[in-house]
Amino acid sequence: MDVIKSTTAASHWTALQVMQDAPVIPVIVLNDVAHAVPLARALVAGGIRMLEVTLRTPQALACIERIAREVPEAVVGAGTIRNAADAQASAKAGALFGVSPGYTRGVGQACRDAGLALLPGVATGSEIMMAQEDGFTELKFFPAMQAGGPAMLKAWSGPFFDVKFCPTGGVTLQNAPEFLALPNVVCVGGSWIVPADAIKAGDWGRITQLARDTAGLKKPG
Template sequence: MSLLENTHTLDALFAHSRLLPVITIESMHDVLPLIDALAAGGINNVEITLRTPLGLSAIELLRLERPAIGVGAGTVMDSMQFQAVVDAGAQFIVTPGCTDELLQLGVDSPVPLLPGVATASEVLAGYRLGYRRFKLFPAQASGGVPLLEAFAGPFGDVRFCPTGGITLDSAPAYLALNNVLCVGGTWMAPRSLIREGNWAAIQRLGEESAALF
């Protein structure tokens, strides 16, 4: 796939569901009920991180059992993890930063890459290769809404998925920006509620979050 085709794929994935729960799986028993609760709340895309060894298995399970959900792989750090998540069936890949290795892998990747950036120089590094969609991380710490407003000037054709430090209260300000593709965060599925198995509470958070847009 070309970078242009991958850009169109990302735009299509987030056209109707502009929220991206960032999820770290601690038990495989949580995967399906958690995703079902989010879907019932109106959220149809998720980022499964590789912060635990269960990330790959969770991606495989979701692609098999919940094919209607857009499943991305997050916290991808190197070429081995990149290939592993592609093999697991991830529909998009998210990285916390951008290295030359990761950017080059994404150029020819069969699935879209959202490289992590925090500065204009990092955006330019991806831009020169053809990237037009990025993850802004850590969003709040690196400048938040004012930074994205500033990026809109020189990078008029670029859109971002801000993640990091965003809450239910602060998400609307991000979603209101024209250069925001989607907003990621953990507030939609807090680890405490997952550990409790409180799927009803997560569904309510999903409904409150989906109502933002």
């Protein structure tokens, strides 16, 4: 099977660069467009600039657009990309990378066509092989804890020695170091940096501190 091809200019960010920028990519759910810019600024102030805004609310695309336009220090991406329409709308809103909960060839092709660096979601060996066939070697392991946690990633390090992962789903500040200690893990994805109660209350100082705490996580060696 041929590797899927890009038909448009790609983002200057690659999936690996997105993963390498910080130990954690925040998984963000926004219900109010007014929260988008102050949240992004709070995260950037804490040392986190790769921001995954999930397409789980009607306001998500507007939030991506506001961040892309008003917080140039941030690199905003779209999470929960499930189809070509999601990829196209995300790129139009200003997203520079995409994250999907699973993988299909259609999603992979749509993201390449839209110029989005993609972190495809995988939970099984077969899904990893499908993504690799299409040229993706940096993958999101989701849902990480429910699908086997660090033990599964250790098992995959043999047959999939050339794949790098961003585990997401059930990852916390407490268990993130165990994931980051694995040689095939570049970063983790987590929502603990952006708690819903802090966003609702506009407690941006708390989010900046959580980002600082998270940015301080380092891979061993």
